[in-house]
Amino acid sequence: MDNSRMKIANRFCGTCGARFFADAPQEFCSACLLESGLFGGDDEEAINSESLGDSNSRSMPQNYRNARPGHTLADFGDYELLEEMGRGGQGIVYRARQKSLNRTVALKIVGLGQWATQRHLKRFHLEAEAAASLDHPCIVPIYEIGERDGSCYFSMKLIEGEPLDKVSESGRTSPRQAAEIIARLARTLHYAHERGVLHRDIKPGNILIDRKGDPHLTDFGLARVVETESTVTRTTEALGTPSYMAPEQAKGNNTRVTSATDVYGLGAVLYHLLTGHPPFAGGTTYETIRLVLESEPRHPRLWNAKTDRDLATICLKCLEKDPQRRYSTALALAEDLDRWLKHEPIQARHITMLARGRKWVRRNPAVAGLLASLVALATAIGVIIWKSELFRPPPATGIAVLPFDNLSPEKEDASLTDGVQDDILTKLAKVAGLKVISRTSVMEYP
Structure with a gap:
């Protein structure tokens, strides 16, 4: 894959400047739409005028997001919104104070509004229920779940730290630290898998690094209980973040999503930490998913020649297209990373050129058949010409x-x-x- 295919088309929200895929239907991100609903009609006018280029209207949402410490952005039921901590496709996360218990929490508000269907509400409740059923030091616990003014919300324990994507951008993550983080997260996911819960949206933005350097997994927004019969989990809609999405997930066949899907997500995050790039990134959602399904990731050592060969091998094993060729469990991944950290031989094997060729043939049988036919034809023609008078040596004088x-x-x-x-x-x-x-x-x- 050449470098040009790794470049993401720059399309930005007219309000906050957040980047999103070029094929998104709206002119600003869904988080800003939610924000306009939370803070009243003035902000909605601000968003509309920003999309028309009115620079004088840009101050209102920005002031909300950058409120001074100790000041309240707004009241939201039992919560006082203190400051924005982050935003994404599902909504906005605020630092908030819960009035009834006088404690500071992280409050995630998902603006479904008039588009909220029974399926969306079920998925949202499933997110909170899945995370709330897990009690692990590396999983951010859920305190409360509810609905208010057309928006769903849940409060979580406040983790003082930064998302892993921001930590990696600052260059503070060494390959050894990356391996330690992924090993801990792999054991965390193994704990969840043993209890029948998949995450299905492993990405740097859903991993928080606290001030001690410990990772915490958050946002089980796409988690599902494996045994459930809910139609929510049987939808053909592709759920997840495209650049970190496993091929079976990108196909939209959620019945094939297993613990191996989360192992792929961990491998994608490790790839990002080692190279500074996700395994696949196209200009649109469609292009990214096509790359996930049809292309092999560039070898990490092509991005960074100093990347350890064994660590790159572990990473690429997680990113195998075939789930059966990945680590059998998240625990197996953690154990292989532990071997690397202890300078012991790893179980993953280097991918040879022959193996790469076989995988290419399996992915492109039609092209491979055509090439084989051309080679056979060229060989036959060569033999005929060789035996002809054209190449027969002249008789000696x-x-x-x-x-x-x-x-x-x-x-x-x-x-x-x-x-x-x-x-x-x-x-x-x-x-x-x-x-x-x-x-x-x-x-x-x-």
Whole structure:
């Protein structure tokens, strides 16, 4: 894959400047739409005027997001919104104070509004229920879930730190630290998998690094309970973040999504930490998904030649197209990373050129068949031409010197005739490119 295919088309929200895919239908991100609903009609006018280029209207949403510490952005039921912590496709996360318990929490508000269907509401409740059922130090716990003014929300424990994507952008993550983080997250996901919960949206933005450097997995917004029969989990809609999405997930066949899908997500995050790039990124959602389904990721060492070969091998094993070729469990991934950290031999094997060729043939059988036919045809033509007169070497030019007869009555002159023949043969043999037939070969001719 060339570098040009890794460039993401720059399309930005008219309000906050957030980048989103070029094929998104709206002119500003869904988080800003939600924000306009939270803070009243003035902000909605601000968003509309911003999309028309009115720079004087840009101050209102920005002031909301950058409110001074100790000041309240707005009241939201039992919560006082203190400051915005982050935003994404699903909504906005605020630092908030829960009035009834006088505690500071992280409050995620998802603006479904008039588009909220029963399926969306079920998926949202499933997110909170899945995360709330898990009790692990590396999983951000859920405190409360609810709905208000057309928006769903849930409060979580506040983790003082930064998302992993911001940490990696600052260059503070070494390959060893990356391996340690992914190993801990792999054990965390193994804990969730044993309890029948998949995450399905593993990406740097959903991993928080606290001030001690410990990772915390958040946003089980796409999690599902494996045993559930809910129609929410059987939708053909492709859920997840395209650049970190496993191929089986990108196809929209959620019945094939397993724990191996989360292993792929961990490999994609490790790839990002090692190279500074996601495994695949196109200009649109469609282009990115096409790359996920049809292309192999560039070897991490092509991005960074200093990347350890064994660590890159572990990463690429997670990113196998076939789930059966990935690590069998998240725990198996963690154990192989532990071997690398201890400088022990890893279980993953380097991918040879022959193996890469076989995978390419499996992905492109039609093209491979055409190439094989062309090679066979070229071989047949070559054999025919080789056997033709065109390449047959020309016959060698030769000369023979027949014996001389002694016509003299003197018998002693017979030796003279032999000497004359030998002298002629010797001189002719010095002529380049001339084949001289030996004397013994012509003795039978009178």
